[in-house]
Amino acid sequence: MIDVHCHLNFHAFEKDYDEVIKRAFEKEVKKIINVGTKLDSSKKAIELAKNYENLYAIVGIHPHHADKLEQDWDIELEKMAREPKVVAIGEAGIDYFRYKSNEIVDPKLQRDVFIKQVELSLKLNLPLQVHNRHAGKEIIEILNFYKSDLLNQPGMFHCMSGDIDFLKRALDLGFYIGFDGNITYEGLAPGEDTLLTDLVKETPLDKLVTETDSPFLTPVPYRGRRNEPSYVIIVGQFLAKIKGVSFEKMAQKTTENAHNLFNI
Ligand SMILES: [Zn+2]
Ligand SMILES: [Zn+2]
Numbered sequence: 001m002i003d004v005h006c007h008l009n010f011h012a013f014e015k016d017y018d019e020v021i022k023r024a025f026e027k028e029v030k031k032i033i034n035v036g037t038k039l040d041s042s043k044k045a046i047e048l049a050k051n052y053e054n055l056y057a058i059v060g061i062h063p064h065h066a067d068k069l070e071q072d073w074d075i076e077l078e079k080m081a082r083e084p085k086v087v088a089i090g091e092a093g094i095d096y097f098r099y100k101s102n103e104i105v106d107p108k109l110q111r112d113v114f115i116k117q118v119e120l121s122l123k124l125n126l127p128l129q130v131h132n133r134h135a136g137k138e139i140i141e142i143l144n145f146y147k148s149d150l151l152n153q154p155g156m157f158h159c160m161s162g163d164i165d166f167l168k169r170a171l172d173l174g175f176y177i178g179f180d181g182n183i184t185y186e187g188l189a190p191g192e193d194t195l196l197t198d199l200v201k202e203t204p205l206d207k208l209v210t211e212t213d214s215p216f217l218t219p220v221p222y223r224g225r226r227n228e229p230s231y232v233i234i235v236g237q238f239l240a241k242i243k244g245v246s247f248e249k250m251a252q253k254t255t256e257n258a259h260n261l262f263n264i
Contacts, residue, residue, distance in 0.1 A: 001236050001251045002031045002258040003229040004178055005058075005091070005129065005158045005211035009034055009044035012215035012226055021052055024229040028251060030054060031264060032229045035091050035129065035158075037062035039073060042080055049085040056264060058088040058129050063095040066113040067105045074116050081124055087262040090129025091158060092117035097133040097191065110135075111142070118146055121155065127261055128155030130175075134191055136166035143173055150174065156261060159213055160203075163194045167202055176261050177203045178211045181219030181227060183238050200242045208243075209261065210235045210254045 003024070008017045024032060034049065035058040036042025042059035049057040059080045061069065070076075081089060094110045121128040128150075132139050143150060156176035160167070170177060182189065183196045200208075210232050218227035219234040240250035258264070 001028050001210055001232050002033070002255050003029060003212050003214075003232040004033045004156070004209045004258050004262070005035050005180075006032060006214040006227075006229050007035060007037070007041070007216075008032070008214065008229070009036065009041045009048060010215060017048070020228050020230075021055065024232075025054065027230050028233055029229055030255060031056065031258070033058055033087060033258075033262065036060055037091060038065040038068070039070070039076055039080075042077070046080060046083050046086065056085050056087045056262070057083070058090045059083075059086055060090040060092045060117055060129070061113050062091050062131060063093055063105060063110045063114065064102055065105075066109040069113070074120070077117075078120055078124070081120065081126060086126070087264055088127045088129045088155070089117050089121040089124070091131040092128065093131035093133075094135035094139050095131060095133040096135045111138070114139070115142060118142065122146065122149050122153060125153055127153060130155060130157045131159070132157060133161065136162040136169075140166065140169045140173075144169075147173060154261065156209060158211060159217070160199055161189060161192055161196065162199075164198065164202055167199050171203070171207060176207050176209050176257055178209045179235060179239060180211050180213045180217045181223075181231060181235055182217045183235065183242070184220040185223070197242050200239060205243060205245070205250075205253050206257060208239060208250075208254050209258050210239065
């Protein structure tokens with residue numbers, strides 16, 4: 001299996017990232033993709049990737065950081081994106097969820113920073129890893145503007161949420177769909193009207209990819225603890241159950257999908 005989205009570059013793993021990475025590789029996890037959310041965590045993702053053969057990096061600016069950017073951030077990001085183990089641009093997107101710790105960042109800034117990253121991904125022929133929360137309509141509108149180019153260079157929505165219509169539009173763009181440990185949680189997430197299990201059912205097997213978003217979104221039965229890439233296996237088991245296929249088949253398909261998407 002492959003964890004296509006986690007944050008081992010975050011403070012939560014400062015002390016034991018090496019053990020965490022080894023623990024995943026000792027299980028059925030073949031590759032891990034570590035994702036930046038601003039310039040410094042992107043840089044850290046690249047540094048970590050240099051030390052492990054099967055660890056890769058994604059570099060980008062999360063919408064939460066769209067209002068805290070230094071000048072020429074885009075030039076710096078492009079430089080990083082050209083590093084050999086960088087496999088995509090992300091996590092980039094728009095987020096209109098009102099978090100307790102974070103007010104909604106100025107929508108215009110979010111959009112501008114997202115659009116710059118869409119264009120960078122096309123310029124460098126790298127897939128785009130999109131973060132969306134309560135902004136699906138707007139993201140699709142932006143991506144549709146680039147549709148003919150994106151169809152040659154597909155990307156993915158990470159940590160899928162939203163409704164069936166949004167999912168269909170994402171698939172229309174040729175995008176892959178990532179699910180995390182929150183598929184094991186019961187009921188609807190705040191502000192959502194569609195169950196994640198229903199989104200899984202509507203996603204074709206050849207478009208599914210697995211992720212953990214570690215240290216967040218820990219799957220049941222470990223919910224409440226720190227998440228880690230080895231738990232991507234639990235995500236795979238859950239997806240297999242929802243789709244009515246064997247775990248082996250799910251592991252094989254999602255691994256193949258991640259290989260195709262990220263060219264690894
Ligand atoms: Zn995200
Ligand atoms: Zn993330």
